[in-house]
Amino acid sequence: VCFVSAPGEVGSFGLLYNHVPFCTALKAGTVVIHLDEAGKEKKSYGIAGGFLQIVDNKVTLLAEMKR
Numbered sequence: 001v002c003f004v005s006a007p008g009e010v011g012s013f014g015l016l017y018n019h020v021p022f023c024t025a026l027k028a029g030t031v032v033i034h035l036d037e038a039g040k041e042k043k044s045y046g047i048a049g050g051f052l053q054i055v056d057n058k059v060t061l062l063a064e065m066k067r
Contacts, residue, residue: 001033001034001035001059002016002017002034002035002036002037003015003016003033003034003039004031004032004033004034004059005031005032005034006026006029006031006032006052006061007026007027007028007029007030007031007047008024008025008026008027008052009024009025009026009027010024012029015054015059017057018057019054019057021053021054021055021056022052022053022054023051023052023053023054024051024052024053025049025050025051026047026049026050026051026052026063027049028047028048028049028066029046029047030044030045030046030047031044031045031047031052031061031063032044032045033045045063045065046065046066047063047064047065047066048063048064048065048066048067049063049064050062050063050064051063
C-alpha cells in the first residue's frame with residue numbers, strides 16, 4: 001500500500017509510508033487504498049464510521065461498512 005485516504009471526524013486526511021503514530025475517529029464516507037505509486041490500482045470502501053490507527057507503518061481500520 002502506497003497511500004491511504006479516509007474521512008476523519010475533523011476532516012479528510014491521507015497517510016503515507018513512515019507516517020507518525022496516529023489514531024482517529026472516522027465519519028461516514030469513503031476509504032481509498034492506493035496499491036501503486038501511480039494511483040492506477042486502488043480499492044475503495046464505503047464506511048458508515050469507525051476508527052483508524054497507524055503505528056510502525058501498519059494501518060488498523062475498524063469500521064462499519066456503508067449499506
